[in-house]
Amino acid sequence: MIDTIIFDFGGVLVDWNPRYVYRDYFQDDEKMEWFLANICTDEWNIEQDRGRSLAEATELLVAQHPDWEKEIRMYYGQWETMMKDAIHETVDILFELKKKYKMYGLTNWSAETFPIALDRFEFFQVFDGILVSGKERLIKPDEKIFERMMEKFNLKPENCLFIDDNLKNVEASRQFGIETIHFINPEDLKAKLDEFGML
Template identity: 50%
Template structure:
């Protein structure tokens, strides 16, 4: 195993707590209505299309035509998007600065190009990244290998020397096939402990 020189973070679910429920539980009267809306109207799969580069205004207008009864609620998805940010996952995000002093740190994220500036402005850990690849800017989403190759080429990284941390198993699988060292982060994991055991921290 090659010595680690680079660490690449996914953002949502690893460093940032993002969940549409944070917004819609303020809008709908009960949990069942919130779940219905997010499972059938503004779904996770629909949001991924915007992560892949589709303009937010276009996505919103199409969805409003499809579900006119929810026109106002659909407009809120990106109109009040910042309210979906639950904050930093602080036990992980506080590791970025010390890691950046020993390694080259980067981001590889599925995120809309139109909303990522909100997160960058809000969270200080972005200051410690040498660079990032944002799916919405590249019009590709993980786990498409092409997005990983953009990261490797742009920053001249060797995957054997690069540790990739993501909470999505499919994204981790692709990284592993491409030769990255990986950590599949789960909510019950102590990332600091894992990195310490690996001799990284």
């Protein structure tokens, strides 16, 4: 019944990690991890994925932590460095699947930074449609973003397979009625797709 595959991007097709900026800067992994856990946190970053502007987010955090202003401004000032490369083995799987299936993207990503990725990686041209959380002002795992995905591209949950590396998103997708693969690495993804008889 599956005729459509929906890919998450970060951690699945794109190797993005703020540590690619801060590891060289701090030269101390313990201090870097403290900074990412307490200053530029995942919770802060996800609000940009929900639609908050980068400028507002930066100024808000600088006001809260003025002693860390330089490091905070590095987050979006050097954001492109965080986007290291495509995960080429997954991209190869993507192109193989495209021969037989419709292909869509569903990503938690800032509307301001996503165009940078779109310009950098040619594989995005494979997709029949992409829904970006920052544009929709909805984020996974909220079921409303899955509803928006279905409505926007005229899809049916029972005909879709969703691939995501975030377990909360995977569980939400399954509850919504979409078959899902929890992405661990490209080798594991290939094995699971083989089990489905999709490669």
